[in-house]
Amino acid sequence: MEYLTIVGYEAGENGPSGSGFETFEAQVNPASISVNYGVGYGNTEEASDGRIIPQRKFSGVKTQTVSFELILDDTGVIPPNGKIKKNVKDQIELFKKTCYYFIGSKHETPYVKIHWNQESLFKYNKQAFFARVDSFDVTYTMFSSDGEPISAKINATFGGTMDPETESSLKDKQSPDLTHMITVKAGDTLPMLCKKIYGDRQMHHEIARINNLISFRYLKPGIELIFPPIK
Secondary structure, three states: OOOOEEEEEEEOOOOEEEEEEEEEEOOOOOOOEEEEOOEEEOOOOOOOOOOOOOOOOEEEEOOOEEEEEEEEEOOOOOOOOOOOOOOHHHHHHHHHHHHOOOEOOOOEOOEEEEEOOOHHHHEEOOEEOEEEEEEEEEEEEEEOOOOOEEEEEEEEEEEEEOOHHHHHHHHHHHOOOOOEEEEOOOOOOHHHHHHHHHOOHHHHHHHHHHOOOOOOOOOOOOOEEEEOOOO
C-alpha cells in the first residue's frame, strides 16, 4: 500500500530548492481530502459607470488549498504501516519540522510536495505544484498513565504555490501572443486549432498560407505547423 507522504523543501531564490530535506509519512491514509478552488476578479463590490451589475474582470487564480486529517496512533489499535517507528509525540515533531518550523538560514518556512497515488488532487492544470502549510491543529485523543500522548489527530490545510518557471510554461502554452509549434494529430483540423490557439476559427486561411498548405481541409497527422503571434 502507498501512504500519503509530505516532503519538505528549503526555500530558494525563486521557490523550493534541493531534493527535499525531511519526509513525513502518514501512518494511515486520510479518509477524505478537501480541495478548494477559487478565481479572483477585480473590483466587483459595486457597479460603476451606470452598470446595474458590475463587470467581473479576471485578476488571478486564487490559491488552491488541500485539507485532510492525519491519524497518529501508538496504542496498537491501528497497525503500523511498516515504516513508522516513532511515537505520537515524535511524529508530530517530524510533521512540524517537515512543513512548519522556520528555517533560519533561509528566513522562510518550508515548501512541501504532497505525494500519494491520487496525484491529480495535488496538481494545477496537470502540473504538479508545491505547497506551504496554511494552518494545522493537533488534537490529542488519548494519553498513557504517565501523561504521554498515545493517540492524536492532525487537521492540516496546505496552500498551493507555483515556481516561476512552471507558471511561465503554462502561460506560454495558452497565450495567443507567442509562437506555437503544433504537431498535428489524427482528427485535427486547421479551423479547430485556430479556435484553440487564437479563439478565432477564421484565422485558418492565414495559417494555411504561412505553413504553405495547399489545402486547409486535410491535415496529415505528424506534420508540424507554426502558429505565429497575433499582431
